[in-house]
Amino acid sequence: MHTYTNAELAGIFQTIADLLEIKGENIYKILAYRRAAESLNNLAENVNDVAQRGELQAIPGVGKAIADKISELIDTGRLQFLDNLSEEVPLSLVELLRVPDLGPKKAALFWKKAGITSLPELEEAARRGKLRELPGVGEKSEARILAGIEALAHRTTRIPLGRAYPLGKQLVEWLRSQPGIASAELAGSLRRMRETIGDIDLVAATENPQRIMAAFIEHPLVEKVYAQGVTKTSVELRGGIPAQLWLHPPAEFGTALQYATGSKEHSVRLREIAQDQGFSLSDRSLLFPDGKEVFLGTEAEVYAAVGLPWIPPEIREDRGEIQAAKKGQLPDLVEPGDILAELHTHSTWSDGQASIREMAVAARERGYKVLAITDHSASLGIAGGMTAEDLRRRKVEIDQVQAEMGDTLQLLQGAEVEILADGRLDYPDDVLAGLDIVIASLHTGLRQGREAATRRVVSAIQNPHVDILGHPTGRLIPEREGADLDMEAVFSAARQSGTALELNANPARLDLSDVYARRAKELGIPLSVNTDAHAPDQYSLLFYGVATARRAWLEPQDILNCWEPGQLRAWLRARGEKRA
């Protein structure tokens, strides 16, 4: 019995798809492997559990053949099919596909005609000018490949949302300010608000693309121009972030924006529906068999054309949104304005940079009705954690600020208490009982094994004083994976005790992830979207948390922070009474 994470299995099937593609296998077979891999990545439940129940074929895109392969991997830790395949096609060829503009056909060519099987060999051949001797490869291609290899070496794979979004927004606003631009929007994974993005996609509507493109490549953020066309231009921004701008006439803006937003999988589904209804859908238009072409200026018209309501970009991932839209059952997604409470903040009593009063005033200005001050507990020395005595003194200050705020803002006495290495909490129960709200979080010992880490988190969840599990996995994007947790065990414990799970809004965390948060919702576990603000300006990070909550299909009733103060206090009180 071998255990794999969903991502590991997905990676194996992606590799199989890559190898088959280099081999020149039927494209639809390859797509089937890719679809199965994508599906595994989107699966919130661990695939080992699904396998144990014998329900692998219930996973979308997994049929008998792939289900058998998953079972073989879990049973034996190996896959005969892959072993045989890699005898035929060297595994190391897969890394060539990471080079931009180098696909399976070129990889096969380099391998068969020049004996190249790895990235270093490819680089060497390109340097010596050997590639240009091959059919269909010229000097330009050779230079591009060399440049691509160099770019790979110093590119941080995917870009965190928090880094890309401000840049994207700046460019969109610049576009909108240009004369002759009818509209401009973010597109791609950035508009869908994925936690990391590959490049910044922009779409704008204009009748004068030449002039806009010319101005775009002169923008101060643009460092390099990869490719420039009339409808599409690819550039690299300062800091090595790739960006693309598509320009379309205003009449085509709807189809263009839909197309550029994706996801690819979502758009494939839309096109299938269009095909069924007897027309084809492209980024330009709807095309009917009699040659009639229909242009659509808004996305809503595109969706209406295939008989669907407009679908919010954040859920366009082919994770059931098309089916839900067909049935008129799209979720009523949470919006920033629905958030009435911030339940995870720090003040100068631990590692925050602002006083309780400053945090409270700023919260009131944002229109919040409830603010919890949740400073760190003592053992987190690096963050100036508070002793029980500190808590008593802080209470006096919170009470003072509360008196100043009157009934405009309700302050909650809280703490973010460490979950210690052995699973105990950093404050004794009688101290926890004296607080209005308790968040329990992991900050240390994240490299413990799966069993120990899970036991730790589960025991914190089961402590009746704990209301919210803070940033549950402890991951940091992009550099740290987070604790290796058996998430199903965590969910099951949370469901049983009614403990809420946090969706930490900091773009470096976004923890729980969209996939896990959606799973939690499905299980009826309450979620709490918080910024973990250490200063008033960090309240604005809420935007990223809400976006991720939307990706998780969360509605206001699923989130503590959207509840009216009375309902929230009643929930906290009820948990308090259960403790007593």
Added chain:
DNA sequence: GCCGTTTTCGGCCCGACTGTTTTCAGTCG
């Protein structure tokens, strides 16, 4: 290889751009 209120067999999305080409193949999103 997957999948089905048309189907268990025969489909499976579409177009732009680039480079190396005299009409197209490969890559990308």
